Amino acid sequence: MAASFKPELLPMPVQEIVRNTKEVPDRFIHKNGFPQATLDSVPLMDTLLIDIALISSPSSPSVEAELRKLRSALSSWGCFQVVNHGMTSSFLDEMRHVTKQFFALPFAEKQKYSRKVDDIDGYGNDTIFYEHQTLDWIDRLYLTVYPKNQRKLNFWPEKLSKFSEVIDEYVANLKIMLDVLLKAMARALKLEENCFLNEHGEGSMAARFNLYPTCSTPERVLGAKPHGDRSTITLLLLDKEVEGLQVLKDDNWFKVPVIPHAIFVNAGDLAEIMSNGIIKSAVHRVVTDSERERISLAMFCKPNPNAEIGPLNELINADRPQLYKKVKNYDELFFQHYQLGQRTITAVKL
Numbered sequence: 499m500a501a502s503f504k505p506e507l508l509p510m511p512v513q514e515i516v517r518n519t520k521e522v523p524d525r526f527i528h529k530n531g532f533p534q535a536t537l538d539s540v541p542l543m544d545t546l547l548i549d550i551a552l553i554s555s556p557s558s559p560s561v562e563a564e565l566r567k568l569r570s571a572l573s574s575w576g577c578f579q580v581v582n583h584g585m586t587s588s589f590l591d592e593m594r595h596v597t598k599q600f601f602a603l604p605f606a607e608k609q610k611y612s613r614k615v616d617d618i619d620g621y622g623n624d625t626i627f628y629e630h631q632t633l634d635w636i637d638r639l640y641l642t643v644y645p646k647n648q649r650k651l652n653f654w655p656e657k658l659s660k661f662s663e664v665i666d667e668y669v670a671n672l673k674i675m676l677d678v679l680l681k682a683m684a685r686a687l688k689l690e691e692n693c694f695l696n697e698h699g700e701g702s703m704a705a706r707f708n709l710y711p712t713c714s715t716p717e718r719v720l721g722a723k724p725h726g727d728r729s730t731i732t733l734l735l736l737d738k739e740v741e742g743l744q745v746l747k748d749d750n751w752f753k754v755p756v757i758p759h760a761i762f763v764n765a766g767d768l769a770e771i772m773s774n775g776i777i778k779s780a781v782h783r784v785v786t787d788s789e790r791e792r793i794s795l796a797m798f799c800k801p802n803p804n805a806e807i808g809p810l811n812e813l814i815n816a817d818r819p820q821l822y823k824k825v826k827n828y829d830e831l832f833f834q835h836y837q838l839g840q841r842t843i844t845a846v847k848l
């Protein structure tokens with residue numbers, strides 16, 4: 499980082515840039531392009547459905563097979579899609595609807611919730627840490643939603659009448675899903691079922707409502723640069739109609755199939771660290787589209803920033819020595835690496 503560069507925010511959201519001009523400003527352009535990003539030739543990844551009702555009923559005869567499927571998904575792809583989670587399709591549509599409703603508010607109204615350069619919560623974009631940082635074609639509203647006493651209500655849109663109500667219901671469902679998944683991940687690795695849950699602790703959940711406006715040069719602009727998430731796991735509600743999310747496996751990109759009633763789950767860097775590398779943090783990126791805008795709603799499930807997170811002792815042995823340092827406050831470390839297009843987890847490898 500140039501010593502003199504002070505972190506700053508983009509003065510105008512991408513939605514407003516698109517409203518004002520057809521040209522994509524230079525700071526969003528990946529100079530070398532990435533020809534395979536938008537081409538139809540990017541193959542679809544495996545569907546990888548995990549039935550969460552099945553894995554949460556230990557007496558079911560097919561639970562072991564489902565856990566094997568989970569282990570394989572976590573260690574090869576780092577992601578899967580959860581079905582049978584008890585949330586109705588119409589409720590998931592309602593979540594997509596409130597996301598769209600927020601971005602449809604007048605700019606002046608959204609501006610009331612603008613984030614500050616030194617805080618993540620609020621409406622806006624990435625912090626610009628470096629002069630030559632290539633920016634993402636995305637606007638978002640980031641809200642800490644759990645636990646309730648960490649909410650910063652001044653960033654919560656008050657014009658949307660049902661916003662808090664639907665968020666509360668969604669968070670309650672995802673909190674249960676998180677606990678079931680963390681236990682299932684331990685069982686899938688043949689560990690005591692609370693070991694990931696205990697390492698993760700009570701933690702927090704942060705919602706990121708994402709909008710990717712249409713982009714006239716999708717072959718040179720990304721909605722999100724390649725990254726592994728800074729969470730233990732991320733629970734993601736995808737746009738029902740517009741694809742855009744891609745996952746990296748063995749150096750090749752794959753499109754994530756849209757399954758409207760499913761929740762896409764990806765292991766984050768902290769799950770990779772806790773599992774001493776057995777679980778893979780899925781590297782993913784978002785491409786842009788010249789005709790259709792896209793939304794998504796990511797829920798990052800994160801440990802307490804002051805907690806020290808490291809590989810579980812049960813997963814360190816002579817054959818598998820400790821691969822990662824213990825880490826604290828991973829968020830902070832993450833952002834500076836991300837903006838340079840680097841992986842944070844590489845920096846904490848031993």
Ligand SMILES: O=C(O)CCC(=O)C(=O)O
Pocket residue numbers: 706708722727734736742743782784793794795796
């Ligand atoms: O929009 C998506 O599908 C993915 C979003 C994402 O990767 C993120 O918010 O970390």
Ligand SMILES: [Fe+2]
Pocket residue numbers: 725726727782
């Ligand atoms: Fe992500």
